[in-house]
Amino acid sequence: MDNTLLIVIVAIVSIVIGFVISKTIDKQRATSTVKMAELNGEKLVKEAEKEAENIKKDKILQAKEKFIELKAQHEKEILARDNKMSDAEKRIKSKESKVSQELAENRKKSRDLDNKLKDISSRKERYIKKEAELDKMLHRKIQQLEVISGLSAEEAKEQLLDSLKQKANTEAMAIVQDTIEEAKLTAKQEAKKIIINTIQRVGTEEAIDNTVSVFNLENDDVKGRIIGREGRNIRALESATGVEIIVDDTPEAIILSCFDSVRREIARLSLHKLVTDGRIHPARIEDVVRKTRKQIEDEIVDIGKRTIIDLGIHNLHPELVRIVGRMKYRSSYGQNLLQHSREVSKLCGIMAAELGLNPKLAKRAGLLHDIGKVPEEDTETPHAILGMQWAEKYGEKAEVCNAIGAHHDEVEMTSLLSPIIQVCDAISGARPGARRQVLDSYVKRLKDLEDIAFGFHGVQKAYAIQAGRELRVIIESDKVPDEKAKEMSFSISQKIQTDMTYPGQVKVTVIRETRAVNIAK
Numbered sequence: 464m465d466n467t468l469l470i471v472i473v474a475i476v477s478i479v480i481g482f483v484i485s486k487t488i489d490k491q492r493a494t495s496t497v498k499m500a501e502l503n504g505e506k507l508v509k510e511a512e513k514e515a516e517n518i519k520k521d522k523i524l525q526a527k528e529k530f531i532e533l534k535a536q537h538e539k540e541i542l543a544r545d546n547k548m549s550d551a552e553k554r555i556k557s558k559e560s561k562v563s564q565e566l567a568e569n570r571k572k573s574r575d576l577d578n579k580l581k582d583i584s585s586r587k588e589r590y591i592k593k594e595a596e597l598d599k600m601l602h603r604k605i606q607q608l609e610v611i612s613g614l615s616a617e618e619a620k621e622q623l624l625d626s627l628k629q630k631a632n633t634e635a636m637a638i639v640q641d642t643i644e645e646a647k648l649t650a651k652q653e654a655k656k657i658i659i660n661t662i663q664r665v666g667t668e669e670a671i672d673n674t675v676s677v678f679n680l681e682n683d684d685v686k687g688r689i690i691g692r693e694g695r696n697i698r699a700l701e702s703a704t705g706v707e708i709i710v711d712d713t714p715e716a717i718i719l720s721c722f723d724s725v726r727r728e729i730a731r732l733s734l735h736k737l738v739t740d741g742r743i744h745p746a747r748i749e750d751v752v753r754k755t756r757k758q759i760e761d762e763i764v765d766i767g768k769r770t771i772i773d774l775g776i777h778n779l780h781p782e783l784v785r786i787v788g789r790m791k792y793r794s795s796y797g798q799n800l801l802q803h804s805r806e807v808s809k810l811c812g813i814m815a816a817e818l819g820l821n822p823k824l825a826k827r828a829g830l831l832h833d834i835g836k837v838p839e840e841d842t843e844t845p846h847a848i849l850g851m852q853w854a855e856k857y858g859e860k861a862e863v864c865n866a867i868g869a870h871h872d873e874v875e876m877t878s879l880l881s882p883i884i885q886v887c888d889a890i891s892g893a894r895p896g897a898r899r900q901v902l903d904s905y906v907k908r909l910k911d912l913e914d915i916a917f918g919f920h921g922v923q924k925a926y927a928i929q930a931g932r933e934l935r936v937i938i939e940s941d942k943v944p945d946e947k948a949k950e951m952s953f954s955i956s957q958k959i960q961t962d963m964t965y966p967g968q969v970k971v972t973v974i975r976e977t978r979a980v981n982i983a984k
Contacts, residue, residue, distance in 0.1 A: 678717045678734050686710050688743050689717065689734070699745035703752040704730040724792035725763075729755050763788035770801065774808050776827050780857035787830065789837040800837070803891055804830050810887035820879060828866040828884050831859070835867075845968050847871045871932060873970075912969065915958050919951055933970040934959070940977045948975045 608619075680686065690697045690710060697708055705726045709718040717734070721727040733755045737743045740751075764781075767788030771779050779787075790801035811829035812822040835850030842849060851868030861877075866884040868874040876882060909927040916925035916936045921943035926935045936955065938948065952973040959969055 678719055678731055680715045680717065680738070682715060685738055686717065689738070691743065691745075695745055696743050696748060699748045700730070700733070700752070703749055704733065706730040724794065725759060725789060728792055729759050732758070760785075763791070766791050766801070770805065770830070774805065774812075774826055774830060775823070776808075776830060779827075780859075783831065783834065783853070783857050783859075786834045786837055786853070790833070793837050800833055804833055806891045807832060807884070807887045810890055811883055814883050814887060815880070818879070818883070820883070824860065824862060825880055825883055827859070828863045828880055829887060831863065832867050832870050832884050832888060843968075845871070845873055847873045871929060908963070911963060912959065915962065916955055918958070919955060921947075921951075929970075931969065933972065935972045935974065937974045940975050943975060945975060948973045 688696070689700075689708075691699075697710065700706075701708055704721075705723070706719050706721040706729075708730070709720060711718070719727050719730050719734075721730070729752065733748070733752045736751050736755065737748065740747075764785055765788070767784035767786070770787055771777075771784060787801070787804070790804055791799070793800040808826045808829035811825035815825035816822040831850065831854055833846065833850065834853055835844070835846030835848065838849060844852075847868050847870055851864050851874070854864045854867050862880045865874065865877045866881040869876045869881040870885045870888050872885075876885075909931050912927040912931060912934050913925040916922050916934060919936075921938045922936055923939045924937040927933075928935060934955070936951070938951065943951065952971050955973070956969070956971045959971070
């Protein structure tokens with residue numbers, strides 16, 4: 464028991480001693496660690512102080528260098544400013560010296576001018592005195608000349624002016640005559656060149672239109688259906704279209720006869736639709752003709768639009784566009800009117816460009832020059848006048864209207880465009896193959912016109928011109944007085960109107976003149 468207690472005590476004592484010893488050792492270690500830390504801290508502080516001192520020295524050096532640099536730059540700026548100020552002072556001084564020199568020169572010039580003015584005033588006085596003396600001498604001389612010549616000064620001046628005028632007029636007339644002769648020689652050649660070049664640059668077509676159309680049938684049995692019971696169908700068709708339908712012994716063909724190509728085309732298309740459909744009776748005929756007429760009217764507008772687009776014509780009134788389209792279904796002496804107008808338009812554009820005029824305006828007038836030939840109602844107005852009235856109504860320019868009205872000399876020409884239209888119309892109508900007509904009947908109609916004129920007393924000569932549109936009659940002045948000329952013109956026109964059949968109108972012009980002829984030997 465005692466041993467156990469002793470062992471326990473010894474163990475406790477050893478544990479206590481071991482704990483004390485361990486604490487002591489830890490304390491010594493901590494003390495040494497603290498001392499080492501203090502030593503390291505002091506060392507770090509010293510090193511930081513040294514590094515801070517070095518940084519401080521570097522910053523001081525950098526600041527000194529920056530200060531020195533800024534100081535040097537400032538000194539340079541001050542020096543440059545001083546140099547500029549010195550240069551400015553030098554310039555100012557030089558300008559002041561120049562100004563002083565100029566002032567001195569101006570004072571000198573002013574003195575010189577004053578001296579010159581005094582000299583001029585003295586000379587002026589002398590000139591005035593001399594001029595007065597010369598006037599007196601001239602007056603005396605004029606009086607002496609008037610006494611010698613027997614004429615006053617005004618009369619002599621008038622005679623001198625008259626002689627100078629006569630001489631100037633003579634020379635001017637000679638120059639004018641030479642210029643006219645030269646112009647005649649060159650103008651004819653240039654005009655031929657322009658016309659030939661214009662014709663060569665336009666393609667042409669032959670005349671192909673007729674006043675009848677042939678409608679072909681598959682067999683002759685259809686003819687009976689077209690005629691209908693007691694002729695009802697054919698009468699209804701003729702009444703609706705205004706076309707004469709000739710059904711004869713010609714195999715598998717019906718002839719449509721009408722001078723109006725539009726109505727003839729409506730009749731042809733209507734017949735084609737009726738025959739194709741097979742239903743032919745008066746009610747059906749009226750319905751088909753109405754629809755066909757509407758189709759043709761739409762086609763006419765399309766043709767007019769395509770025509771003006773092809774020719775490059777813009778801003779044409781819709782009604783004029785429709786009239787242009789109608790010209791496709793109209794012919795003159797076998798020449799298609801639309802083709803003729805297109806041809807004239809192209810010729811006019813080329814010729815106007817050659818002469819330095821407006822080609823677009825010339826094309827416009829050329830296309831519209833014959834629009835008066837396609838009226839929808841019968842009229843006694845000449846086609847040129849009617850076309851001019853339509854052009855004025857639908858807002859065309861004055862040059863275009865005058866060109867349309869004057870292309871057959873119904874009105875006076877007022878612009879250079881008018882003769883161009885007249886010439887190009889003649890070129891298109893007179894070229895070979897343009898128009899188809901019976902020569903014998905044409906010549907006979909012209910001869911009949913002239914024979915009617917020769918049937919009147921006092922007629923010396925008679926000429927049918929403008930393709931029979933005008934008759935010019937020259938009468939003898941010693942046989943027919945002036946007051947009878949108008950009466951003769953009216954009588955000839957009435958005789959033509961009652962005895963002849965002709966298209967359009969015939970203008971009768973009676974010419975009477977008195978000539979006094981003498982021969983210098």
